Amino acid sequence: MRRLYAFLSRDFRIESSYRFAFLLNFSGILLSAITFFFISELIGEAASPYLSEFNGDYFSFVIIGIAFSGYFGVGLNSFARTLREAQTTGTLEAMIMSPTSVSSIIVGSALWSYVLTTIRVFLYLLIGVVLFTLNLDQANYAAALVTLILAIVAFASIGIIAAAVIMVVKRGEPLTILFGTVANLVGGIYYPVEILPEWLQIISRLIPVTYALRAMRMALLTGASWSVIWPDLLALLLFIIVLVPLSLFAFRYAVERARREGTLAHF
Amino acid sequence: MTLAISTQDLSKAFQPAAGWRVKIRGDRRELGKIAVDQITLAVPHAELFGLLGPNGAGKTTLVKMLTTLIHPTSGSAEVAGHSLENSHGIRQSVGLVVSDERSFYWRLSGRRNLQFFASLYGLHGDDAGQRIRHVLGQVNMTGDADKPFSTYSAGMRQRLAIARSLLHQPQILFLDEPSRSLDPTATVRLHDLIRKLVGQEQVTIFLITHDLLEAEKLCDRVAVMHQGRIQVVGQPADLRRRLRPQMSYTLRIDPLRQQDALALASLLPDLKSELIGKQEQLFFAAGEGDGLLTAVLDMLREMDIQIYSVEGQPPSLEEVFAHYTGQRSSGEG
Numbered sequence: 001m002r003r004l005y006a007f008l009s010r011d012f013r014i015e016s017s018y019r020f021a022f023l024l025n026f027s028g029i030l031l032s033a034i035t036f037f038f039i040s041e042l043i044g045e046a047a048s049p050y051l052s053e054f055n056g057d058y059f060s061f062v063i064i065g066i067a068f069s070g071y072f073g074v075g076l077n078s079f080a081r082t083l084r085e086a087q088t089t090g091t092l093e094a095m096i097m098s099p100t101s102v103s104s105i106i107v108g109s110a111l112w113s114y115v116l117t118t119i120r121v122f123l124y125l126l127i128g129v130v131l132f133t134l135n136l137d138q139a140n141y142a143a144a145l146v147t148l149i150l151a152i153v154a155f156a157s158i159g160i161i162a163a164a165v166i167m168v169v170k171r172g173e174p175l176t177i178l179f180g181t182v183a184n185l186v187g188g189i190y191y192p193v194e195i196l197p198e199w200l201q202i203i204s205r206l207i208p209v210t211y212a213l214r215a216m217r218m219a220l221l222t223g224a225s226w227s228v229i230w231p232d233l234l235a236l237l238l239f240i241i242v243l244v245p246l247s248l249f250a251f252r253y254a255v256e257r258a259r260r261e262g263t264l265a266h267f
Numbered sequence: 268m269t270l271a272i273s274t275q276d277l278s279k280a281f282q283p284a285a286g287w288r289v290k291i292r293g294d295r296r297e298l299g300k301i302a303v304d305q306i307t308l309a310v311p312h313a314e315l316f317g318l319l320g321p322n323g324a325g326k327t328t329l330v331k332m333l334t335t336l337i338h339p340t341s342g343s344a345e346v347a348g349h350s351l352e353n354s355h356g357i358r359q360s361v362g363l364v365v366s367d368e369r370s371f372y373w374r375l376s377g378r379r380n381l382q383f384f385a386s387l388y389g390l391h392g393d394d395a396g397q398r399i400r401h402v403l404g405q406v407n408m409t410g411d412a413d414k415p416f417s418t419y420s421a422g423m424r425q426r427l428a429i430a431r432s433l434l435h436q437p438q439i440l441f442l443d444e445p446s447r448s449l450d451p452t453a454t455v456r457l458h459d460l461i462r463k464l465v466g467q468e469q470v471t472i473f474l475i476t477h478d479l480l481e482a483e484k485l486c487d488r489v490a491v492m493h494q495g496r497i498q499v500v501g502q503p504a505d506l507r508r509r510l511r512p513q514m515s516y517t518l519r520i521d522p523l524r525q526q527d528a529l530a531l532a533s534l535l536p537d538l539k540s541e542l543i544g545k546q547e548q549l550f551f552a553a554g555e556g557d558g559l560l561t562a563v564l565d566m567l568r569e570m571d572i573q574i575y576s577v578e579g580q581p582p583s584l585e586e587v588f589a590h591y592t593g594q595r596s597s598g599e600g
Binding site for chain 2 (some may be wrong): 002003005006007009010013014017018089090091093094095096097098099100105256259260261262264
């Protein structure tokens with residue numbers, strides 16, 4: 001735990017040394033919330049039939065989609081990005097020389113992104129409740145928390161696989177960009193997946209974002225009980241059962257291969 | 268004699284990048300580049316051992332294998348009593364200093380950098396604080412520790428890299444060209460520090476360099492590596508004696524008369540001369556201890572020629588490699 005704290009402390013100090021960017025990062029949340037508020041004003045009641053299972057309010061629907069999809073973006077990109085950064089700045093080799101395992105280094109390096117995302121989610125929800133129409137009075141926070149944990153593990157597994165690919169081929173960004181774009185299109189971040197054509201809905205069922213966002217919205221907006229959201233949680237669990245071992249295997253293989261080829265710190 | 272490092276036929280061959288079709292068919296005809304070729308070495312505890320060689324000789328690959336950053340293709344090695352398979356044990360026992368000054372966080376101070384890396388070695392809180400103060404004192408950086416790393420000179424960055432490598436009190440320190448890009452003053456300070464680590468702290472130093480003079484000044488023993496193989500191992504003075512290096516001399520004298528020039532040419536067939544103003548410069552090569560320089564100076568005195576200066580240049584690394592490898596070094600690689 002103390003090693004993980006050291007990573008957090010390092011990244012907080014580096015991040016906060018860029019003060020302007022640090023503040024800008026959070027001020028963007030307010031602007032984004034305002035933008036989607038006006039879009040929801042424009043849409044008005046027209047979207048309600050599609051959003052009835054989430055209490056019919058587009059602003060609430062989209063603000064939760066944007067906030068929590070941040071975890072998907074972080075899961076997908078942060079492991080690979082921090083690995084690349086450490087390779088290009090030359091710090092990876094210095095870290096690897098310590099008895100701390102490569103997997104701990106990668107996880108530790110990605111932690112700060114998760115903390116930032118959590119702060120962003122909190123700010124989105126706070127702004128939504130205090131300034132706009134987001135209503136969390138009925139929220140089932142326990143269900144939301146379980147959904148969040150399952151979602152983070154599932155998303156991170158995909159990110160670790162991406163990092164493994166980058167470690168071997170040195171170029172994995174197109175893969176994460178493609179995956180991120182597909183998630184934006186079919187994951188139900190900005191609109192319910194039910195408005196998509198059937199063939200896109202089939203694709204949406206193949207990614208964990210779809211299940212995570214639906215369960216999260218149900219838990220936060222309607223206070224849905226476990227009996228309502230269990231199919232989505234089960235889907236997330238299945239993703240975890242498949243993706244976690246796969247990501248660990250892929251990462252271990254990539255590290256061994258990089259050690260064999262002498263390219264661990266190459267970029 | 269306790270051995271800090273021992274290797275037995277340690278080799279590393281890098282496979283060439285192959286296309287997918289070749290990979291799928293398993294049809295690899297190329298064996299790959301042999302970077303390290305059957306190295307057998309023994310480095311005793313608390314020795315300052317130098318590994319000398321041109322770029323591309325395989326020095327860094329050898330060190331990366333000994334520090335478990337790269338797996339060997341064949342052979343075996345023990346580092347600080349651990350086999351290469353025990354990477355955790357080796358990493359707890361060794362430190363590595365590379366010449367890459369980017370390996371720190373430039374926005375953080377030297378102390379903050381050390382705090383982070385100390386935590387990776389399991390050092391936290393007061394223990395870490397004490398150890399950091401100690402290593403900063405060792406490298407004489409206590410006063411600069413709280414300045415941002417980005418403001419450090421090349422010499423300070425290198426000293427901080429050494430401080431980092433000492434955090435976990437390693438038994439063996441691998442230094443990969445530590446004086447590269449340092450000015451002469453910083454180099455002298457670095458050499459003093461290296462000597463102190465061996466003399467006072469009993470740390471075994473494995474120094475990679477392509478600077479013959481640095482190796483001669485610092486090391487108890489040196490190995491000359493070329494094209495992946497160790498060509499020779501021994502004490503620097505012994506190797507020089509065996510090499511009998513040719514020094515290049517430049518003498519500044521009064522201009523020679525024709526008959527004097529002819530007499531001198533009979534002694535020095537490769538003699539070259541150049542008239543600069545009212546003085547003449549003579550250029551010739553003479554072996555260390557072969558008496559040729561003394562003979563030339565005696566002859567000039569007998570001719571009653573005024574000698575203004577005598578300068579001697581040691582043999583270049585190229586010449587040393589040419590001697591031990593039978594060919595000129597191939598340069599970058």
